[in-house]
Amino acid sequence: xxxxxxKRLYCLVAVKVVKKxxxxxxxxxxxxxxxxxxxxxxxxxxxxxxxxxxxxxxxxDNSDKNGCNDYYIMSNIETIKxxxxxxEVTNEVxxxxxxxxxxxxxxxxxxxxxxxxxxxxxxxxxxxxxxxxKSKEFTEILDALEKEYEDDFKGKFSETDFNKMLEKxxxxxxxxxxxxxxxxxxxxxxxxxxxxxxxxxLEIDRKLPNLEYSKENCCMACYWCNNAKTDEFSPREFKxxxxxxxxxxxxxxxxxxxxxxxxxxxxxxxxxxxxxxxxIIPKKNSK
Numbered sequence: 001x002x003x004x005x006x007k008r009l010y011c012l013v014a015v016k017v018v019k020k021x022x023x024x025x026x027x028x029x030x031x032x033x034x035x036x037x038x039x040x041x042x043x044x045x046x047x048x049x050x051x052x053x054x055x056x057x058x059x060x061d062n063s064d065k066n067g068c069n070d071y072y073i074m075s076n077i078e079t080i081k082x083x084x085x086x087x088e089v090t091n092e093v094x095x096x097x098x099x100x101x102x103x104x105x106x107x108x109x110x111x112x113x114x115x116x117x118x119x120x121x122x123x124x125x126x127x128x129x130x131x132x133x134k135s136k137e138f139t140e141i142l143d144a145l146e147k148e149y150e151d152d153f154k155g156k157f158s159e160t161d162f163n164k165m166l167e168k169x170x171x172x173x174x175x176x177x178x179x180x181x182x183x184x185x186x187x188x189x190x191x192x193x194x195x196x197x198x199x200x201x202l203e204i205d206r207k208l209p210n211l212e213y214s215k216e217n218c219c220m221a222c223y224w225c226n227n228a229k230t231d232e233f234s235p236r237e238f239k240x241x242x243x244x245x246x247x248x249x250x251x252x253x254x255x256x257x258x259x260x261x262x263x264x265x266x267x268x269x270x271x272x273x274x275x276x277x278x279x280i281i282p283k284k285n286s287k
Contacts, residue, residue, distance in 0.1 A: 037163075041150065041153045044157075045149045047210070051094060053133075058115045059071075062120060068132065069131070074137045090279060091211070091279055095276055101125065106126060170267050172221055173225040174222060174225050175246055198223045199223045203221055205225075225242055229242075235273075235275070237275070239272045
């Protein structure tokens, strides 16, 4: 298969993200919650690995053919772990990865990216990431990094904070509550054909989708806002769309004679301040 066919694979990343089913009857509610937390931790780890590989590709000049391969070996694991721990996922790197690297033509000699004082052809950036991930030792390297990442993640987003967030009952973007969704469903005012799996519960959303999961970067969203926002919009950009969704909800609630107050605002209006050019610095919990 051509190298191009592998471009931007969800990084084979392979990150042995073990997708577990939450509705397994063998697990009680507490265990289910733990599994949800672990899945988000794995997704966050995957995000950091992808951006680390991308950023690290700029550590060597265009002419350096062996530096990358010599770096990603188990005998160098302590250096890799130190570098990975010290690597900060910023909007600068995340935006460069999503809006430049993902969008440029892989086969064009004109497709180049400037970063860390170097200008590299996108094909070289791709090769440095792809061949590293196909190396025999990459899985071992990932295992070592994932173990280190677990403590870092718990500092950015403790399981206690995660569980508290899951208890929220109002969408952070349009302001609809689970009770209102329930009423609309009972009255035949919902058209979601996936209600068996999504719709009657809120979902964790990353405000800025290319950054890691953290207490500061996450919020609860209804199925419709989460679907509409996708990975494309920041909260600031999504605001007029969310307000349009809210108006529609209010019209439907009015149509069914919903007696309670209409949706007027979101739980925290500060959410609209989040944008792709504004950094989110997770606060680490003190131990």
